[in-house]
Amino acid sequence: MSTTLLIGGFAVFLVSGAPVALAFLAAAVMFLLWTGIPLSVAGQAMIGGVSNSTLLAVPLFILAGELMNTGGITQRLFAFSSAVMGHVRGGLGHVNVIASIIFAGISGSSSADAAGLGRVEIEAMRKAGYRKEFAAAITAASSTIGPIIPPSIHLVLYGAIAEVGVDYLFLAGVIPGLVMGICLMAGIYIQVVTGREACPTHPWVGAKRLIGSFWEAILPITAPLVIVGGILSGYFTPTEAGVVAVFYVVLVGLLIGELQLDGMIGALSRTVRSSAVVLLILATAQAFAWGLTIERVPEAIATGLLGVSESQVIALAIILVLLIVIGLFESASANLVIITPILMPVAMTLGIDPVHLGIIIVLALTIGVITPPVGMSLFIVAEITKLPVNRIAVATLPYTLALIVALIITAYAPDMVLWLPRLFGYGG
Amino acid sequence: MQWLLSLERQLGRLEFLVALIGLVVIVFATGVEVISRSIFGSPMIWTGELSILAQVWLTFIGASAVYKERGHVGMTGLTEILPPRLGRAALVVRDLGLAALVICVGITAFQLMSNQWAQTLSTLGLPRALTSLPVVWSMVSIAASAILSVFATPATSSGAEEAG
Numbered sequence: 001m002s003t004t005l006l007i008g009g010f011a012v013f014l015v016s017g018a019p020v021a022l023a024f025l026a027a028a029v030m031f032l033l034w035t036g037i038p039l040s041v042a043g044q045a046m047i048g049g050v051s052n053s054t055l056l057a058v059p060l061f062i063l064a065g066e067l068m069n070t071g072g073i074t075q076r077l078f079a080f081s082s083a084v085m086g087h088v089r090g091g092l093g094h095v096n097v098i099a100s101i102i103f104a105g106i107s108g109s110s111s112a113d114a115a116g117l118g119r120v121e122i123e124a125m126r127k128a129g130y131r132k133e134f135a136a137a138i139t140a141a142s143s144t145i146g147p148i149i150p151p152s153i154h155l156v157l158y159g160a161i162a163e164v165g166v167d168y169l170f171l172a173g174v175i176p177g178l179v180m181g182i183c184l185m186a187g188i189y190i191q192v193v194t195g196r197e198a199c200p201t202h203p204w205v206g207a208k209r210l211i212g213s214f215w216e217a218i219l220p221i222t223a224p225l226v227i228v229g230g231i232l233s234g235y236f237t238p239t240e241a242g243v244v245a246v247f248y249v250v251l252v253g254l255l256i257g258e259l260q261l262d263g264m265i266g267a268l269s270r271t272v273r274s275s276a277v278v279l280l281i282l283a284t285a286q287a288f289a290w291g292l293t294i295e296r297v298p299e300a301i302a303t304g305l306l307g308v309s310e311s312q313v314i315a316l317a318i319i320l321v322l323l324i325v326i327g328l329f330e331s332a333s334a335n336l337v338i339i340t341p342i343l344m345p346v347a348m349t350l351g352i353d354p355v356h357l358g359i360i361i362v363l364a365l366t367i368g369v370i371t372p373p374v375g376m377s378l379f380i381v382a383e384i385t386k387l388p389v390n391r392i393a394v395a396t397l398p399y400t401l402a403l404i405v406a407l408i409i410t411a412y413a414p415d416m417v418l419w420l421p422r423l424f425g426y427g428g
Numbered sequence: 429m430q431w432l433l434s435l436e437r438q439l440g441r442l443e444f445l446v447a448l449i450g451l452v453v454i455v456f457a458t459g460v461e462v463i464s465r466s467i468f469g470s471p472m473i474w475t476g477e478l479s480i481l482a483q484v485w486l487t488f489i490g491a492s493a494v495y496k497e498r499g500h501v502g503m504t505g506l507t508e509i510l511p512p513r514l515g516r517a518a519l520v521v522r523d524l525g526l527a528a529l530v531i532c533v534g535i536t537a538f539q540l541m542s543n544q545w546a547q548t549l550s551t552l553g554l555p556r557a558l559t560s561l562p563v564v565w566s567m568v569s570i571a572a573s574a575i576l577s578v579f580a581t582p583a584t585s586s587g588a589e590e591a592g
Contacts, residue, residue: 013522013525013526014502016507016518016519016522017502017507017508017519017522018502018522018526019495019500019501019502020500020501020502021491021500021501022495022500022526022530022570023502025529025530025533026525026526026529026530029529029530029532029533030529033532038536039532039533039535039536040536040537040539040540042533042536043533043536043537043540043560043563044540046533046563047484047559047560047563050483050484050487051480051483051484051559052480053476053479053480055483056454056458056479056480056483059451059454059483059486060454060455060458063451063455235466236462236466239458240458240461240462242458243455243458243459243462244462246455246459247459268448268451268452269444269448271451272444272447272448272450272451272486272490272493273490273494273497273499275451275486275487275490276447276486276487276490276491276493276494277491277494277499277500277501279483279486279487279490279491280487280488280490280491280500281501283487283488331501334501374501376501
């Protein structure tokens with residue numbers, strides 16, 4: 001009965017439109033009242049949930065992304081990407097993906113990518129004669145690279161929950177992030193050659209203009225090297241890398257003369273909103289997850305999963321389907337807090353490395369940001385283009401499939417994912 | 429009722445400002461930590477505790493401010509497809525239920541805070557109760573906003589306006 005109350009209570013509050021964070025809390029409180037466990041557990045779990053130095057990276061990386069969007073950096077990234085790929089078949093579609101990969105190297109959030117870079121990308125694509133639906137779809141799809149390529153807010157959350165080194169998680173995200181980019185670009189190429197999408201290209205801009213745009217974008221392009229290099233050389237921790245990213249972006253914004261005081265205040269305000277939403281979900285989900293642990297739900301699910309098959313290949317396939325399905329209905333942050341403790345024992349039994357598991361979970365859940373009904377990037381690009389969400393969702397389908405291919409490659413090629421962490425001393 | 433809504437807006441602005449200060453403190457304290465350790469080779473031990481304290485304030489007080497703006501992530505679900513009157517009734521039950529459960533957490537957090545005034549944080553020397561104060565504040569404030577939304581929302585409105 002108490003398990004039903006916990007999970008059922010959460011579901012009832014959720015479908016009634018309550019904020020996810022409060023649905024977690026309300027369900028946890030009902031569970032505690034029913035079982036007679038002191039309610040102070042909920043308060044302590046919430047405070048403990050956010051009193052973690054690793055999680056300081058969350059507001060810092062959100063702020064870095066927001067500052068990039070106000071400091072003129074995104075325009076320069078897009079101009080450089082356009083000079084590199086604008087002449088290739090698929091044109092600005094590929095440019096969109098490349099810009100997201102570079103942007104992901106400083107920002108750790110898909111929303112910052114879709115809202116900031118997305119605005120620049122969609123405007124440029126519309127001016128160049130691209131369909132609005134295509135521009136919106138590829139912008140939303142490419143924003144999913146943000147949480148995989150380091151730094152990543154979701155990998156920080158996973159590291160804190162699973163007690164896995166965030167530096168190794170960041171390294172492990174590099175290759176899968178690039179695989180996502182390649183799969184998306186392959187998807188665009190297929191759409192163009194099969195005639196489903198007409199992507200006008202512009203002529204090759206020439207080496208002089210390419211070098212010029214590279215020079216203009218050199219500071220933001222080298223930011224990921226500063227951030228990841230600083231972490232690997234031991235100059236700063238992944239959390240401190242967040243503040244280095246903030247200072248770096250402010251410095252670049254001031255140097256190129258486009259970062260204004262009102263822009264900085266706007267970035268701070270948006271960061272407060274985003275951080276409070278994500279961190280409250282994390283805090284209240286801790287109380288909810290505590291209830292799940294008491295009720296031995298993770299063990300029950302693990303036993304059920306392993307009962308289907310003890311083969312790693314099949315169990316992993318079930319996990320992938322499960323992650324994609326739950327990603328449809330809930331934000332990645334909330335899912336991450338709930339699903340990580342459930343999947344950890346399964347992964348250990350199956351011999352899946354915890355760093356590899358982190359990348360699989362984050363990638364699979366991130367696909368949910370481009371699928372209805374709760375796809376945040378979908379809503380952001382719908383707001384930018386003023387197109388109905390359902391039309392963008394349909395246009396996004398080929399790229400969702402491309403991301404699922406990237407997920408399958410990532411899930412079944414652990415050596416590819418763990419190659420970089422091992423190169424830097426990871427023992428897994 | 430209008431003065432209560434106005435009071436809620438003012439409180440929301442104050443909470444937002446407090447959360448904003450929390451964010452600035454995190455940037456400042458973490459920045460000092462990196463500079464003092466990496467450049468001057470002498471780490472400052474208080475920065476870690478200050479950052480975490482600021483994060484707790486940013487989370488809970490910021491969440492309360494965002495709740496007043498209906499800015500939290502949620503699903504638009506059942507209440508949207510129900511007939512208006514039934515949808516409105518479901519919203520009233522949901523908001524009153526949320527308020528009751530959230531206030532329970534506020535009361536227990538208040539008890540926790542009362543016991544913590546005599547304890548101090550190890551490096552800052554500030555009362556430990558400062559970590560539970562934002563929880564008490566946000567729970568009471570969110571519960572009050574939930575109750576206010578029940579009485580201040582027109583009787584014909586449904587969940588369509590509540591998309592988070």
